[in-house]
Amino acid sequence: MDNLWIWLVAAVVVIAAIAGIAFGVRASRSKSAEVEAPAGEPQVEAPKAAEPKAEAAKPAAPAVEVPEPVEGRLVRLRSRLARSNNALGKGLLALLASDKLDDDVWDEVEETLLTADVGIADTTAVVESLRERVKVLGTRDPEELRRLLKAELTAVLEPELDRSIATVSPSGEGPAVILMVGVNGSGKTTTCGRVARVLIAEDKTVLMGAADTFRAAAAEQLETWGSRVGAKVVRRDAGADPASVAFDAVKAGAEEGADVVLIDTAGRLQNKAGLMDELGKVKRVVEKQGPVAETLLVLDATTGQNGLQQAKVFGEVCDVTGIVLTKLDGSAKGGIVIAVQRQLGVPVKLVGLGEGPDDLAPFEVGAFVDAIVDGAES
Numbered sequence: 001m002d003n004l005w006i007w008l009v010a011a012v013v014v015i016a017a018i019a020g021i022a023f024g025v026r027a028s029r030s031k032s033a034e035v036e037a038p039a040g041e042p043q044v045e046a047p048k049a050a051e052p053k054a055e056a057a058k059p060a061a062p063a064v065e066v067p068e069p070v071e072g073r074l075v076r077l078r079s080r081l082a083r084s085n086n087a088l089g090k091g092l093l094a095l096l097a098s099d100k101l102d103d104d105v106w107d108e109v110e111e112t113l114l115t116a117d118v119g120i121a122d123t124t125a126v127v128e129s130l131r132e133r134v135k136v137l138g139t140r141d142p143e144e145l146r147r148l149l150k151a152e153l154t155a156v157l158e159p160e161l162d163r164s165i166a167t168v169s170p171s172g173e174g175p176a177v178i179l180m181v182g183v184n185g186s187g188k189t190t191t192c193g194r195v196a197r198v199l200i201a202e203d204k205t206v207l208m209g210a211a212d213t214f215r216a217a218a219a220e221q222l223e224t225w226g227s228r229v230g231a232k233v234v235r236r237d238a239g240a241d242p243a244s245v246a247f248d249a250v251k252a253g254a255e256e257g258a259d260v261v262l263i264d265t266a267g268r269l270q271n272k273a274g275l276m277d278e279l280g281k282v283k284r285v286v287e288k289q290g291p292v293a294e295t296l297l298v299l300d301a302t303t304g305q306n307g308l309q310q311a312k313v314f315g316e317v318c319d320v321t322g323i324v325l326t327k328l329d330g331s332a333k334g335g336i337v338i339a340v341q342r343q344l345g346v347p348v349k350l351v352g353l354g355e356g357p358d359d360l361a362p363f364e365v366g367a368f369v370d371a372i373v374d375g376a377e378s
């Protein structure tokens with residue numbers, strides 16, 4: 001009997017020990033699972049051993065961005081324009097509000113416009129017309145003076161010019177080809193990427209050609225811009241003939257039915273004859289497949305008079321149809337918009353007001369003048 005009790009107790013102890021070990025293992029498993037799951041994230045079930053490995057290793061497809069709508073961009077970026085050109089509007093309004101509007105004051109108005117790079121001919125035109133109207137109306141009311149100043153600036157900015165970006169080929173067939181030209185560092189590659197976003201926001205299909213084969217990083221930079229919005233980029237090795245890359249890009253664009261092909265070219269100094277000839281060749285070769293729809297000259301607004309000289313030389317080499325003024329957010333010389341339009345006889349179509357992907361805005365005369373004159377108050 002005693003032996004039976006001893007056997008019974010021993011059996012209970014053994015069963016309890018086995019149950020304890022099993023429970024311990026389960027508890028520690030679930031604990032380690034808890035530790036592995038990042039805080040705040042839902043716990044994901046561990047993949048079953050039978051699942052194929054390749055599936056787990058597959059990289060996630062990059063998300064395609066939806067660019068910001070184009071309409072109203074300049075209004076959104078107005079504060080940057082007003083901030084960089086605060087002195088211009090403020091200075092002009094302060095002068096017009098002087099007790100006595102005599103010759104000295106008008107000389108100062110002229111000086112302020114010239115300092116903002118408005119250019120001699122337009123400065124003279126604005127001052128003469130403003131002076132005449134103030135005299136005829138006999139007004140000294142600040143609101144009336146503000147209105148007159150805005151009207152004069154608007155008039156020299158030629159609001160009637162067509163500032164749209166061509167998205168149809170002049171031949172009516174194949175993609176509209178847009179060439180991006182300018183000196184080194186003016187922002188051509190960035191502008192190519194940002195124009196692609198502008199066009200994609202307007203439901204166009206875009207392909208880009210990396211014909212800047214001179215700067216090794218330019219093609220990669222362009223590919224990054226393209227991949228963000230799902231636009232294909234045609235590129236070749238560094239040092240390849242830019243004209244042949246441009247040709248291939250236009251061909252690929254035609255084959256794929258793209259609406260627009262944007263060609264990024266290498267930055268060139270306007271006084272380097274060889275490079276300028278090369279640019280002419282890019283254009284000629286592209287035109288074997290059809291006329292170029294648009295040649296956009298990308299100018300850095302901070303370069304002032306030098307930018308005007310660039311505009312002149314590029315205008316002679318490649319028939320510029322529109323100007324993109326970049327870095328206006330960093331320039332107090334917003335008057336360059338007026339001067340460069342006058343110099344080339346073609347409109348400023350786009351302005352860059354920051355380094356963000358959607359900080360490129362269609363140029364609107366009204367919003368620009370408002371930012372410069374009214375921005376002075378903020």
Ligand SMILES: Nc1nc2c(ncn2[C@@H]2O[C@H](COP(=O)(O)OP(=O)(O)OP(=O)(O)O)[C@@H](O)[C@H]2O)c(=O)[nH]1
Pocket residue numbers: 182183184185186187188189190191212215218266267268325326327328329330351352353354355359
């Ligand atoms: N603040 C500001 N920076 C800009 C703007 N547009 C371009 N940039 C900057 O200007 C720099 C030069 O731009 P890129 O696009 O590389 O110039 P690029 O003309 O292609 O240069 P190259 O290939 O050397 O001729 C970059 O750091 C851009 O982010 C703008 O509107 N505002």
